[in-house]
Amino acid sequence: MEKQQLLAPRSNKAADHDQVLGIIRELECLQIDPVAAVRANQHLVMSARLTGYEPTLLNDLLSDHKVFEYFANAACIIPMEDYPIFEPTRARIREHAASAVEALQPVPEQVMDKLRAEGPLPARAFESDKKVHGYWENTNSAAKTKATSHAINLLTDSALIRIVGREGNQRLFDLTSRSVPAELLKAAGELGREEAERLMLLKYFRAYRVFEPSDSRFGWLRYSAAQRRDAIRQFIQSGIVTEVEVEGLKQPYYVLASDAERVLAHHDAAAVEPAQPLEAEAAEITFLPPLDNLLWSRKRLEDLFHFEYRWEIYTPADKRKYGYYAMPILAGDRLIGRMDPRLDRKENILKVELLHFEPDIHVSAQLRKNVKKAVKAFAKANGVINVIYN
Numbered sequence: 001m002e003k004q005q006l007l008a009p010r011s012n013k014a015a016d017h018d019q020v021l022g023i024i025r026e027l028e029c030l031q032i033d034p035v036a037a038v039r040a041n042q043h044l045v046m047s048a049r050l051t052g053y054e055p056t057l058l059n060d061l062l063s064d065h066k067v068f069e070y071f072a073n074a075a076c077i078i079p080m081e082d083y084p085i086f087e088p089t090r091a092r093i094r095e096h097a098a099s100a101v102e103a104l105q106p107v108p109e110q111v112m113d114k115l116r117a118e119g120p121l122p123a124r125a126f127e128s129d130k131k132v133h134g135y136w137e138n139t140n141s142a143a144k145t146k147a148t149s150h151a152i153n154l155l156t157d158s159a160l161i162r163i164v165g166r167e168g169n170q171r172l173f174d175l176t177s178r179s180v181p182a183e184l185l186k187a188a189g190e191l192g193r194e195e196a197e198r199l200m201l202l203k204y205f206r207a208y209r210v211f212e213p214s215d216s217r218f219g220w221l222r223y224s225a226a227q228r229r230d231a232i233r234q235f236i237q238s239g240i241v242t243e244v245e246v247e248g249l250k251q252p253y254y255v256l257a258s259d260a261e262r263v264l265a266h267h268d269a270a271a272v273e274p275a276q277p278l279e280a281e282a283a284e285i286t287f288l289p290p291l292d293n294l295l296w297s298r299k300r301l302e303d304l305f306h307f308e309y310r311w312e313i314y315t316p317a318d319k320r321k322y323g324y325y326a327m328p329i330l331a332g333d334r335l336i337g338r339m340d341p342r343l344d345r346k347e348n349i350l351k352v353e354l355l356h357f358e359p360d361i362h363v364s365a366q367l368r369k370n371v372k373k374a375v376k377a378f379a380k381a382n383g384v385i386n387v388i389y390n
Helices: 017-027 041-047 055-063 080-104 107-118 147-157 182-190 193-208 225-237 257-272 298-305 365-381
Strands: 067-071 075-079 161-167 170-175 241-244 253-256 285-287 327-331 334-344 349-357 386-389
Touching (some): 017 055, 017 075, 041 055, 055 067, 055 161, 067 080, 067 161, 080 182, 107 170, 285 365, 327 365, 334 365, 365 386
Antiparallel strands (some): 067 075, 241 253
16 A cells, blocks of 8 residues: 555645656556546546646646556556666567558558658548458458558557657557657667566566566566466565565465565554554545556455455446446555446536445444545546535
8 A cells, every 4th residue: 555655645735747757656657548437547546646636747748758658557657767678568569460560551651651741640630431440340340440540559559659648538649769768769679678577577566566476467578377486486586576475365475575674564563553443534535446556456455455346347237236437445544345436527516326335344424424525525636516426
């Protein structure tokens, strides 16, 4: 929780660009998702940690080339200084997409030429009458995706072009060779694969802080199970990673050796200090979006927090238990329930479709009052005033 920037006291001052960039660097990256029951995931991650956060702050960092978008835990926003270590990922995806890019020619080259001459440009600036099968289409049905749109996706995944700004829901694209600082492009070309993967593993460790090798996304490197276990062993032997036993679990977790002292301090404090009542004003209430960094590993969530969470967005409506955008409720350092919100800017209303507390939580009148007060603050932080409960 501490390393996830969820325990730090909130400032009453409005957030600024430096604070936003600082949070991204501490978290290592933010996962991007377009679903916006309230706001997009990346913005909810930031507002859960920074009072007065506004999406324009993150968009400005993208336009100023302080961050870039690429694949880490999934599609993520990443500090620009990390650009070189993603070269193995870019090379793998570029190789995988090469045949599709070639089959679509001359459209990809035409996209590149237009950006070279005019860029940065939004996708709507590229016209095409040709329809092809896009990433998510059933290839047995009629093609629906504009050839230029598919070319933009392929070129972006291949890192030949990249997203350099966002205006509302519109992404702006430019050539990678022109928009990434020259020294970082040079470093990416010179960095060996083995060293890049080592640095990527360290970045993953810092992002997760508590990790174990059964995670298929371990290191964001598509390693086999044997490779993941071997990587852990090598880092233990070098003194960078250490094993930690969790009471009640057969399998160990691992942390960076530099974090071990802090982990022990928290353990010792919990042993001598009684748990703070959830009703206390100091137990700050935070609502976490479905792809918040803390929630990346569902297994870890259950093992360490005894909290079972599934994002039900792809679950048929009649089979959902909590709602398609149910957000876990964090009270201090405990996950106590979930809230399923819908933001209606036109009506200036936040609709709470569900407010649920875990069975083992004693829901006093004061705790319920604190949570509803936090819901009102959440609504205000996201630009609306009124809250209704269904």
